[in-house]
Amino acid sequence: MKILKKILIIVLCLVALPFVVALFIPYKYTVSVTETIHQPRQVVFDYIRMLKNQKDYSIWVMSDPNMLPVITGTDGSIGAKQNWNSKLDNVGEGEQEIVALTPDRMDVDLRFVRPMKSEAKAANILKSISETETQITSEFYSDSKYPMNLPSYIFGRKYIREAQAQNLKNIKKILEQK
Numbered sequence: 001m002k003i004l005k006k007i008l009i010i011v012l013c014l015v016a017l018p019f020v021v022a023l024f025i026p027y028k029y030t031v032s033v034t035e036t037i038h039q040p041r042q043v044v045f046d047y048i049r050m051l052k053n054q055k056d057y058s059i060w061v062m063s064d065p066n067m068l069p070v071i072t073g074t075d076g077s078i079g080a081k082q083n084w085n086s087k088l089d090n091v092g093e094g095e096q097e098i099v100a101l102t103p104d105r106m107d108v109d110l111r112f113v114r115p116m117k118s119e120a121k122a123a124n125i126l127k128s129i130s131e132t133e134t135q136i137t138s139e140f141y142s143d144s145k146y147p148m149n150l151p152s153y154i155f156g157r158k159y160i161r162e163a164q165a166q167n168l169k170n171i172k173k174i175l176e177q178k
Helices: 001-021 041-048 051-057 150-175
Strands: 028-037 069-074 080-083 093-102 105-114 118-130 135-144
Touching: 001 093, 001 150, 041 118, 041 135, 041 150, 105 135
Parallel strands: none
Antiparallel strands: 028 135, 069 080, 080 093, 093 105, 105 118, 118 135
């Protein structure tokens, strides 16, 4: 009986451990990735602000060829929304909306419905390096509630960083071929 009690205590401690660790993990984090593109800032800006172009560079949009994102509003302007609904769990269902737009920055709100309901923010920030070079920084801002902050912080940051880096490489390839 004592051994059973010890096993039960160990199992309860193992189950409780992630919940305790999550108490000390930040709820908010930012993932930031930068790439330099050999094109003027205006060329890069005109390309990235158009939600329809994501079909050519976004790994999430490209991962489901059967998904047909729907854009409402005037694409490339504040208030434009892109809704998606994929049968693939890694793409899921949701929408993004352009909420701020300046010649050097585009901010979007992300609202995910599936696979897990959540909200996030993202931005593309542009900086002219020279007349023919632009630095683009893609940022993702997460605010996960307890206890989901633990897996989001541990696994989500890596996944988002890899996706952002690939998206920027895709944009670079497309724009440098022009």
